[in-house]
Amino acid sequence: MSAMLEVKNIQVGYGKIIAVKDVSVTVNKGEIVTLIGSNGAGKSTTLRTISGLIKPRSGEILFNGKRIDGIPGHEIVGLGICHSPEGRRIFPRMTVKENLELGAFLRNNKGEVAADLDRVLTLFPRLKERIEQRAGTMSGGEQQMLAVSRALMGAPQLLLLDEPSMGLAPVLVEMIFETIAKIRQQGITILLIEQNANAALEIADRAYVLESGVVKISGTAKELRADDKVTKAYLGH
């Protein structure tokens, strides 16, 4: 197994607030790895740092063995890291199609992009029906599908998903998780943040539990599901 992403002891802050104190995460090729933890634990900040939206104050991030911390955010996606951010952040005044095209902003091979468009629309048939609709007028679930699809349009090796099930009806949550499993089968490695720890541990290979900006527990998903502390605090058993 080779490490695709190695986050080593990063510290990240906003002004005086230190959001991530010391986080190390490794994601191997082909895995689904999940970050769980309560609100404000520093999960989103960790993903934003990987994507280059914020610079870490210390520590390093390696992608396929090369350091990527310090590379400007808009160049990260070109390396093969695509990020579906917290709160969806689709472009509300653009159509579904335009949103998806923006996901492929850096790609020049029109044929490949068209093939990927077909692929995501097969994955989310609902979006196909809405293709000319303005994204801001869609339901929360549809917007979430669009956010994930838009990230897929960047042809990622590594897909970062920040709470893709947030605010969705239970049926849709299930559907999103099934889709995540399908995406992995297509050969894409996934780093997933979830509030819904149960569902995340179902599909993940390994997991990290974050608390107040540090990694508290880590291990295989199976180990964590059996861990008393984890089940009490996060799985609600």
Next chain:
Amino acid sequence: MAKVSESKKFTGTPGQIRRQRIEQSGAIVITLLMSVWMLVNLVKAPEQFVQVAISGLRNGLIYALIALGYTLVYGIIELINFAHGDLFMLSAVFSSFFITYWIGADQSNPKGWLAFASCLVVVMIFGAVVNVLIERLAYRRLRNAPRLAPLITAVGMSFLLNFIGLKWNGSTPRQWPTVIPSGDIYIGEIRISLITLWLFLIGLPLLLALNYLVTNTKQGKAMRATSQDKDASTLMGINVNKTIAFTFALGGAMAGAAGLLYQQSIGTTSYNLGFQLGLIAFTSAVLGGIGNLWGAVVGGLLIGLIQGLNDGLPYAFGQQWSQSVVFTILIIILVFRPAGLLGKVTTEKV
């Protein structure tokens, strides 16, 4: 005025429906009143009407070109760039010096035409470069600061450019020779100056080119994405800093062209031009719906037209009321359409 005739379905909560009714009936009343006013004048003095309308639209075109700079910048970083009018003024002064002193052209002959053509290119570059520098040096650092900080900086930048204009142009208005063919042509009874024709021949393609750039190119797509969500745009691989700089360049280039067209059509420059025309152009942008490109164009042309008609028609308030009429109409329109003629009230909040 824009959307009166189409019978739209009222939807929404009772409050919204009432608001839509009021908006629509208000718009109908205003449109009716203005139509009656124009019709009376048109019947009374048809040639005069067409003539003042054309010269009004000519001024309106210059307002529109300047208004685009306000609207482009507001659209992308929600900043009212107070310095923009002064950039237009500097462009007018730059054009004057370029044509008259640096090239040494002072009449309409092949040398003058060449001076004009090369000045168009050079002054657009001048406007673009100065605007990009302003963004880079003053506004970029303040992008995440509280709203008031960049706004005050823009006011300061306006003073700075104004001061440069004062030193460069001098404190009194200066006259300059016109170097493009300037006679009149007649279409029936209607006299149209060649300069007006030139202005439209240059201004309209610029507007169309800008529109094409924003709606059909990759750069334009990056601009529209950046205006909606900067972090999300970064995640798409869009270089947000470069895109914002490009937007300032476009606005600056339009102000540059407006400066030259103004200088050649009016023939006078003064250091406080930026304040006078900048205010009207900004008003045009707001009237049309700030952030909306065609809104700026429609707003500029409309204000030019209303000014022209008001100043030159037999039944009108006359020139000394020009500004009052323009701003009264602005206020009335904004009462009924707070987001401007083509602007949309944004309801999406993510």
